[in-house]
Amino acid sequence: MLNIPAAPALDGARHLHSGKVRDLYEVVEGPQAGHLLMVASDRISIFDFVLDTTIPDKGEILTRMSLWWFEQLRDLVPSHVVSTDVPEDVRGRAVICERLDMYPVECVARGYLTGSGLLDYRATGEVCGIALPPDLVDGSRLPEPIFTPATKADLGDHDENVSYAAVESTVGADHAAALRELTLQVYARAEQVAREQGIILADTKLEFGRRPAGGAASAPDGGTGGTGGIVLGDEVLTPDSSRFWPAEDWVPGRAQASYDKQIVRDWALSASSGWDRSSGEAPPPLPEEVIDLTRARYLEAYELLTGESW
Structure with missing residues (x-):
């Protein structure tokens, strides 16, 4: 709750x-x-x-x-x-x-198999209707990045992976194609930038919108008509919206070390927290060492990616 x-x-x-x-x-x-x-x-x-x-x-x-x-x-x-x-x-x-008319789609790009994508793959051999090679494991690098959209859930609910066809039926074929192209372009750019800093960008979630009628957003190709005028909103490529892994520690077949709140999840599920996830009660307050480690991981990701000192 x-x-x-x-x-x-x-x-x-x-x-x-x-x-x-x-x-x-x-x-x-x-x-x-x-x-x-x-x-x-x-x-x-x-x-x-x-x-x-x-x-x-x-x-x-x-x-x-x-x-x-x-x-x-x-x-x-x-x-x-x-x-x-x-x-x-x-x-x-x-x-x-800006105020934007947001697309009701979570635009997710995956270059590696993990999380909900891994669960879908284990059940069907596919992710969002995209067939993947056999024998992939947690952390496997995909042959090429894929667009795996999800619904925008109400606050407190989980987003659910959907097919590309579902996106087309929601926003129209032209807008779906533009969202997919932009999502994969952003992922490709960010994946390259992160890799140069020794970080793997496993996946990321983006949110796009359009300026209301009469706005003057530029299309990705420099035009203003058609499906142009798409604007990137919300946050982008942070540890809260993306999975970043230390490249030197990457070993497919197991959970990867990560620059995010996994430290908090692991502590909450450990015996030392005393928390029962099935109880319906909120986790207890975090101990100082977990707070400090989590802050340090966010800071490390920021400094490594940007090259800027905090």
Whole structure:
């Protein structure tokens, strides 16, 4: 059960919605009035529970990483970011962004087999209707990256993998094709960048939208008509939306070391936590060593990928 704290009041902004990690506001005063203010909190969630414990600096790490990636991808697809001139209370972990008509599809690219994709493969030999070679194992590199979309679930529910045909029926064939192409282009660029830093990008989840009618987004090919005008929104290529693995530790056939909250999941499922996942109760507060290790993994991913010191 989700237990999301009340979002703080911010001068000049009206709270609209809170998710597991982010708080969304409408800017109601000043030159950016009408835009959205997206704030990344230090909250962390596992197994559909938002924990009472927070991870210091997590929101700022995710925001900085997204901004860095948006810059690396700007020649492929525009982003929703308008400004980083935000209220002082959330400076460093928030952005002002455009209102977009979001596509109701989680756009996932996979270059390696793991997670829900692995479960689907073990059951059917396919992922989202894409047949894969036999005898793949957890962590196997795929012959080529694949587009494996998912539904956008309600808060507290799991996204569900769907076929490409389901995306076509939801958004239309032209838009489905554009989303698939952009998703794979973004993954290819990011996978190369990460590999050069000794990191494997196993998979990533992207969210796209379009400016409302009358907007002036540029198409990936420089045009403005057809399925052009797609904009990359939300966060991008962070440890919360992607699986990053140390390349030197990659060994197919087992769970991989990762730069994300796996440390928290592993602790919660261990005997030392005293938590029973089937109880319906939220996990207990995290011990300091788990908090410190988790923060360190997020920071390591940020510094390795961007080359910037925290």
